[in-house]
Amino acid sequence: MTYELHYWPAIQGRGEFVRLALEEAGADYVDVARQDGIDGLVAGLDAPPRPPFAPPYLRDGDLVIGQTAAILLHLGPRLGLVAESEADRIWTHQIQLTIADAVAEAHDTHHPIASALYYEDQKPEAARRAEDFRRNRIPKFLGWLERVLATNPAGPRHLVGDRLSYADLSLFQLVEGLAYAFPRATERALADTPKLVALHRLVAARPRIGAYLASDRRVPFSEDGVFRRYPELDG
């Protein structure tokens, strides 16, 4: 069975959390719009029944699933990227949803007024929101993840138990994105989160993740995605 990932082809964006899971698992998948263009991606949003609200969405046989966290909830057991127990699975999902909140807030630093407007149309507001994000929100989110690692009864190498999960991969991508968009603020925050830094390194060193990051399947960061480097927003 080939998974079909449907997402904007020129950005990492929210789709990247799904790509990382598929890549780590060595799954058979097609990044459809990178192959066929975006007409089908957009048409899929209007395909009844059960139209996804927005990309990314995944097609797995007859099933179409939108919402990044729901896609990972579905893929986790199938790709061996989540533990067996129900308690571990709902905890992994809870971490993923919290990372998703951090991603949404990172997006809103450059689009605090409206996604439909350009950054240039909301720069003063973006400056204010980014200041709060740097000062309060990055430390809060990364500090929480550090605490999750520190209090993991199985040890601080992974977020859940003693094995890799999709939440670990998503933590990696969150750190990558923050370090791209807010290099100075993120470096400061990471000084207080050594366990998180170690997990980020551990994920980067996974053979399949390393090969993926070095390949042209990894779209570069840019000022079109969720994480954008506008130096004026890094304080």
Added chain:
Amino acid sequence: MTYELHYWPAIQGRGEFVRLALEEAGADYVDVARQDGIDGLVAGLDAPPRPPFAPPYLRDGDLVIGQTAAILLHLGPRLGLVAESEADRIWTHQIQLTIADAVAEAHDTHHPIASALYYEDQKPEAARRAEDFRRNRIPKFLGWLERVLATNPAGPRHLVGDRLSYADLSLFQLVEGLAYAFPRATERALADTPKLVALHRLVAARPRIGAYLASDRRVPFSEDGVFRRYPELDG
């Protein structure tokens, strides 16, 4: 087994989506902070292992679950508020996550810069963000939910299949909140979503929901919650 809901006692907020599910099911639950105050609520955020990031969180025996959508994912099967099939369950969750996105955007209309600041400290930005929310986002979210109802192969009475799910309850609460915070904009949007209006009425007419709404367990809307009525934001 008594469920413990832990949430801010004086607001509906995100906890209300959990309260509605527990009430509709006639579940045995305690709204802990309404009974005991908020000291335990706050302390629970620091309780290792597996500390929730923020309220609401649910305690079910030994399990502590944060993130509203994850709580409902857990409760759905236990309260009989989701269908049996895996496909229906992930679709219900996907709808819930999209409603959660709408709720987060509604919050940001009055707090577009920082949750830690007062509304009074971000009024000009709030006015701009609310305008976009009224014009573009309310119609987009409600229009998508209407489309979900219209294309449901089992008919338009419910979001998923032919039975009530927690997503229906959450749709009810989203409409309640929007109608409170943005009465004029929401009335305009609802003129185009008759199936959604019918489902909102159907939920309100459920005996247990009706009794709950009439009870003092239902905290009133206020300008401390996610949905706030600031007339200047309703255009």
